[in-house]
Amino acid sequence: MAQEYGARFPAWVTTEWLNLPEEIAPQLADTATAWVRAWRRMDGPVVNEMSERMYGIARDLVRSRREAPLPVEDDPASSLLAERVDGRPLDEEHLVGALRQSLVVGMVAPPILLGSICVHLSRDRELQHRLRTQPHLLPAAVEEFLRLYTPYRGFARTAAHEVELHGRTVRPAEPVTLVYASANRDADQFPDPDDFVLDRPNIASHLAFGRGRHRCAGMPLARLAVLVALEELLAGTGGFELDGPLEGARMPEIGYVSVPLRLTAGAA
Numbered sequence: 001m002a003q004e005y006g007a008r009f010p011a012w013v014t015t016e017w018l019n020l021p022e023e024i025a026p027q028l029a030d031t032a033t034a035w036v037r038a039w040r041r042m043d044g045p046v047v048n049e050m051s052e053r054m055y056g057i058a059r060d061l062v063r064s065r066r067e068a069p070l071p072v073e074d075d076p077a078s079s080l081l082a083e084r085v086d087g088r089p090l091d092e093e094h095l096v097g098a099l100r101q102s103l104v105v106g107m108v109a110p111p112i113l114l115g116s117i118c119v120h121l122s123r124d125r126e127l128q129h130r131l132r133t134q135p136h137l138l139p140a141a142v143e144e145f146l147r148l149y150t151p152y153r154g155f156a157r158t159a160a161h162e163v164e165l166h167g168r169t170v171r172p173a174e175p176v177t178l179v180y181a182s183a184n185r186d187a188d189q190f191p192d193p194d195d196f197v198l199d200r201p202n203i204a205s206h207l208a209f210g211r212g213r214h215r216c217a218g219m220p221l222a223r224l225a226v227l228v229a230l231e232e233l234l235a236g237t238g239g240f241e242l243d244g245p246l247e248g249a250r251m252p253e254i255g256y257v258s259v260p261l262r263l264t265a266g267a268a
């Protein structure tokens with residue numbers, strides 16, 4: 001689930017979002033997956049090789065949009081090309097860098113989250129059945145899964161000015177770790193925090209995408225992508241269950257990087 005479906009699906013989403021040619025999707029899936037895995041084993045040469053491949057895709061994209069721009073509302077690369085800062089266009093390396101980053105930014109969290117969701121639904125077959133037969137519940141379910149299985153444990157900040165929080169003073173320039181996964185299980189905010197509860201009044205107020213100025217820029221797309229991936233998985237199967245050892249994600253992520261599943265064909 002996490003390594004095949006979960007890792008490939010976001011490459012198709014990225015290809016669609018950036019209006020890349022369809023044949024790029026499998027290439028991007030392989031490159032980005034190899035890049036993420038190499039990062040996990042701290043394999044510098046492979047990280048660099050895969051990164052260079054993604055730079056290649058980004059450079060080709062900039063070149064092709066310079067030759068034939070698309071409407072800026074529909075196309076991130078054309079929009080970046082049309083951008084002006086103090087009357088001047090962005091330089092080539094910024095354009096290529098932003099697009100290269102866009103190729104991978106949505107590839108890490110969705111596979112881990114989909115893995116965690118499938119572990120949960122394999123263990124709670126009643127919920128799996130309920131979501132399969134009542135797909136209108138899926139948007140709320142995705143929010144509750146994001147809260148329970150926050151794929152990015154947390155992020156860091158540096159305090160800009162002094163602030164008093166829960167009787168502690170954070171001083172300017174002090175580094176702060178924001179542990180989103182822990183906040184998402186704060187019983188003061190989410191009663192019965194370890195349980196999956198579909199009718200929480202504040203179900204979408206979790207911090208899985210962060211909060212404030214640096215909140216996930218891809219949040220609407222990420223929500224939609226996970227929803228569609230889950231919808232299709234449930235609609236395309238009659239059931240699924242765990243079928244082998246799980247492999248957990250490591251810092252800074254939480255979830256699973258390998259989730260072997262046995263799929264049962266649907267009734268249709």
Ligand code: HEM
Pocket residue numbers: 105106107109110113151152155207208209210211213214215216217218219221222223226
């Ligand atoms: C389930 C999927 C995803 C999750 C859980 C997630 C979560 C996050 C989190 C927690 C942050 C950091 C927020 C902070 O610093 O406080 C972040 C940043 C970011 N995410 Fe996502 N993300 C997901 C998918 C995506 C996708 C699909 C895209 C792009 C299409 C994307 C683009 C970004 C960008 C550009 C930033 C940096 C924002 C900034 O620093 O201003 N993310 N994401």
